[in-house]
Amino acid sequence: MWHTTHLTVLTVLLIAAGLSTVVTYVAARRRSAPADLPGTGIPLLDAAFLAGxxxxxxxxxxVRMHQEGRVIVSRSGLVTVTxxxxxxxxxxxxxxxxxxLRQRDLPGLRRAVMTSDAVQRIGDRLAAHGLMLDPALLRRARSARRLLWLVVLAIPVSTVVGSILAAGRP
Structure with a gap:
């Protein structure tokens, strides 16, 4: 009796996790047709975001600010705003x-600017135009995949536990 219930519950969980993973991955990979872009190309920082x-x-x-003499980047990795x-x-x-102080180490400066709202807005705008995948959907897809693996790994564990419990009964 317990084995049938146990197997039914695990099968339902496996099917639900599998369907959730597939639906989320399909939604995350779907790209809309690019829209509302100027005919001559995209701005420099948008292209930079798409490239890296x-x-x-x-x-x-x-680089742009350095070429214009508005920042100095030392060999030691210190950025000074001029x-x-x-x-x-x-x-x-x-x-x-x-x-x-108008100075900061390069790794710390990069990290702070990368996570700034201004840079995040560039990514959001590109995703809205259909030029890149939506990061929120990709995070959901990874979570769904982890859930699927958790359910798949729970099957042998629960089978062993069920066998031990069944063997202990007269």
Missing amino acids: GPGRVVDTVL SNTAYDEVEAALLVAAGD
């Missing part, structure tokens, strides 16, 4: 991340 994510956006801004002029939101986020 938030880190590439920060690197692009740093001008408080920001031409876009990401540059403004970089100035804020540099702090009052």
Whole structure:
């Protein structure tokens, strides 16, 4: 009796987790047709995001500001802001991340700007235009896959436990 109930519950859980995983992955991989884009291409920072994510956006801004003489990047990895002029939101986020001293180590500065709202808005805008996958859906898909593996691993464990409990009865 217990084995039949046990197997039925695990089968239902396995089917539900499998369906959830498939539906979530299909939704995460679905891309809408790109829309509302200018005919001559996309802005530089949007292209940087598509080419390498938030880190590439920060690197692009740093290179642009360095070429214009608005930041200095030392060999030791210290970034010094020499001008408080920001031409876009990401540059403004970089100035804020540099702090009052107008200096910060490169890894810390990159991390702070990469997670800024300005850079995240670029990714959200690209996802809304259908040029990249929605990160929230991808996170849900990974969670669904973990749930599926958990259920699959629970089957042999519960089978062993059920066998031990059944063997203990007269």
